[in-house]
Amino acid sequence: MSDGNFHTIEAKGVRATLDLRGGHVRVFAVTRDGRAVEPLHTAPWIDDKAIVEDESIDANLRFLSGDFFCAPFSTSDIEVTTLHGWPANSPWKLVDVTALPEGGQTARYELVKRVQGARLVKEFTVRDGHPFLYERHVFIGGEGDIPVANHAMTRFDGGGRLSFSPKRYGTTPATAIESDPSQGRSLLAYPARFTDLTKAPRADGTTADLTTYPFGSKHEDFLSLVEEPSNPLGWAAAVRPDKRDIFLSLKSPADYPITMMWFSNGGRDYQPWNGRHIGVLGLEEGRTYGGHGHKASIAPNPWQEEGIPTFLSLDPAGEVDVRNVLGGLALPEGWTRVASIEARGSELVLTDEGGASLAVPYDAAFLTRGA
Incomplete structure (x- = not known):
């Protein structure tokens, strides 16, 4: 389906719709065993004509939904663009759709603008019976280094539980993302570094349990979790009991060594937020120096000294790509929190903390590139 602004691909039991105006996933829907799951978040102003047509607001905010690709992630302070770069803020065009022999579709989209001289292709694949959206972003040509990330979001109307593949540590940036009380509020301590996700330091001297949503109210907070590099699969799982579903974010740690958590829970009072962006969690897989921006990510920085890649190097004579997978599953009866996730042959196996x-x-070969 395509109506100019949106394009949809589908396979048996799964459907994904891309908003071509800014490259955001508007819909990711899975139907399995009679249950329908739509785990991604869409901003409450997405149909507010006054905001959507106000070009003084960045496109990545006007069309904020689901998941989008960032290049660069965070502040664009080298090539002059808006926050999160052209891939999250400018139009994409459909290139082609290919039917898969085993059932399903692959769609390819190209960003209208160039990123540091590179053509950027977004490749989405859905497969019959797979509760996943397989995403691949390919830079063709171009020059220089750039921090990249995908920016998936889910929402908790009734609270939820979070779990992750093993992480080396968590860290907040130097300053809070909302430090002016007339504009908004943050609750965590900045900067901070911690290893226990149930005891993240708060500014008031107490701690926050990052494995339970929410940990506070009326706040905006941001942190990074550094992947344990020996993990064969990086993952984040969000259990939403009231929706009876599980949102999954999957990656190769070699592609995306960082998982960023953006807690957006009514902590911004200015337009277009106006205190109404509530219960939202960004689970953002990145190759970036957190939220420090383009210059800081490609310059020598403390994470690089620890062996953590914080940028992607473009190839003027070839192409480079990064990959991630989004998933949506019905929550099995009695499940409380995902304890582990493993790729086993042609299956992904999840285990609950109850066993x-x-x-x-x-498709395990997608993230491993067939290795």
């Missing part, structure tokens, strides 16, 4: 397991069809 029960669930296996679903999965």
